[in-house]
Amino acid sequence: MEDSEILALFADPTRREAAFAHLVRKYQSKLYWHVRKMVVGHDDADDLLQDIFLKVWRALPNFRQDAQLYTWLYRIATNECLGFLTSKKRKFLLPMTDSGEELAALLEADESLSGDAVELKLQRAILTLPDKQRLVFNLRYYDEMPYEQMAEVTGTSVGALKASYHHAAKKIEDFMTRQD
Amino acid sequence: MQPFNLPPDPADEAADRAALPAFLRDRPRRSGLSEPPADYFDELPVRLLTRIRTEELARRKAAVPAFDLSRLRWPRLRLALASATLSAAFMGAFWLGRLAPVAGISTTVADTSLTQISGTELVEYLADPVTGSLSAADLTHLSSTDQAADATMLSLPSADLEAALEELPLDETYL
Numbered sequence: 001m002e003d004s005e006i007l008a009l010f011a012d013p014t015r016r017e018a019a020f021a022h023l024v025r026k027y028q029s030k031l032y033w034h035v036r037k038m039v040v041g042h043d044d045a046d047d048l049l050q051d052i053f054l055k056v057w058r059a060l061p062n063f064r065q066d067a068q069l070y071t072w073l074y075r076i077a078t079n080e081c082l083g084f085l086t087s088k089k090r091k092f093l094l095p096m097t098d099s100g101e102e103l104a105a106l107l108e109a110d111e112s113l114s115g116d117a118v119e120l121k122l123q124r125a126i127l128t129l130p131d132k133q134r135l136v137f138n139l140r141y142y143d144e145m146p147y148e149q150m151a152e153v154t155g156t157s158v159g160a161l162k163a164s165y166h167h168a169a170k171k172i173e174d175f176m177t178r179q180d
Numbered sequence: 181m182q183p184f185n186l187p188p189d190p191a192d193e194a195a196d197r198a199a200l201p202a203f204l205r206d207r208p209r210r211s212g213l214s215e216p217p218a219d220y221f222d223e224l225p226v227r228l229l230t231r232i233r234t235e236e237l238a239r240r241k242a243a244v245p246a247f248d249l250s251r252l253r254w255p256r257l258r259l260a261l262a263s264a265t266l267s268a269a270f271m272g273a274f275w276l277g278r279l280a281p282v283a284g285i286s287t288t289v290a291d292t293s294l295t296q297i298s299g300t301e302l303v304e305y306l307a308d309p310v311t312g313s314l315s316a317a318d319l320t321h322l323s324s325t326d327q328a329a330d331a332t333m334l335s336l337p338s339a340d341l342e343a344a345l346e347e348l349p350l351d352e353t354y355l
Contacts, residue, residue: 017229024225032221037211046216053228054235112214119212122204140196142209147192162192166199173201 001026003069010060020060024053027070030143031077037138038081038131040106048084052077067152074145074153078135085131103127125175129168136161137168 001022009019031052036045055076063072088102104127107113113120126134132154139145139153140161147158154161197205294302 017232020232021225021229024228025221028221028224032216033211036213036216040213042214042216046220049224050228050231054232057228057232110214113212116212118203123212141200141204142211144188144209146188162195165196169196169199169201169204172204176201176203 007060007063007065007069020057023056023060023069027073028053030070031073034074034077034138034143035081037142038135039084040103040110040127044084048077048080052080055080068149071149071152074139078153082131082135121176122172125172128175129171133164133168133171136164137172140165 006019006023006026009015009022012019028049032045032049035048035052036042039045039048052073056073059076063069104124107120107123107127113123126137129137135154136150136156139150140147145153147161150156150161151158156164
């Protein structure tokens with residue numbers, strides 16, 4: 001179902017829930033992995049994803065269609081992720097620039113990564129990036145999002161995003177070679 | 181399905197590929213994190229709708245006021261009722277304010293007791309040479325206070341205090 005059809009269906013109060021179910025089914029997987037890569041653990045990702053979709057439910061009546069629905073959803077998810085990570089650091093008095101050892105511990109506990117030393121090391125390298133840079137790296141490397149769309153999601157200029165991505169790639173390379 | 185409305189820019193892709201470490205260039209682009217539980221994505225829409233219904237029901241229950249002016253159809257009546265309610269609230273506050281004592285100036289027990297004694301009795305008591313004059317006993321609390329308190333409170337050198345006291349006229353009646 002196209003976004004415009006979902007939005008038209010949502011405008012009808014009697015079919016609002018059906019429209020929302022379509023929207024969730026269409027975007028849940030993409031948003032889940034976007035969130036999951038930021039918070040690492042499934043439980044946190046599940047909590048956050050539910051909060052994100054509840055915000056979408058409340059805000060969708062006011063959604064202006066000058067932005068693409070997908071970009072708008074990503075923006076909400078991104079803000080929620082960054083807010084979650086910031087509040088977690090405040091709670092545990094961690095430095096505001098990194099995600100700390102807690103996320104690394106979640107990585108170590110992930111069964112899927114336990115048998116793949118290179119993948120685990122790569123994920124650890126990505127975790128050493130500051131949250132916003134990690135977000136940029138994820139959006140560009142894993143989601144292959146065009147920079148113009150990333151600029152809409154993050155509210156950052158295309159030039160700054162390109163610089164951030166290239167710095168991130170260099171840091172990851174340094175981490176991987178240093179640890180060898 | 182490619183959800184992005186913009187096509188990938190070949191120049192950006194080439195630059196990004198060059199920036200990546202060699203081992204990342206041709207790797208499958210997946211995070212390697214474990215998959216969510218098997219039915220997670222099948223169940224999520226239902227869980228969300230259940231949560232939405234529960235929260236909306238709770239919100240509606242909490243938001244229903246006893247009397248809602250906005251339900252009235254006629255705007256003038258609505259305005260009149262709102263004004264009357266506000267005026268009544270002000271008048272009530274004013275009326276109650278007059279009745280109740282102002283905070284911090286409450287009537288003391290001593291004041292209440294004095295009102296029960298007639299003026300004549302009070303005058304007679306004060307005019308009596310025995311009861312109406314101060315005795316040494318009435319001044320005992322003065323001698324028990326800290327005599328150096330003023331000097332401490334003023335925090336002036338003792339020489340300055342003595343100089344200031346020297347300048348004051350000495351009246352024998354105070355001795």
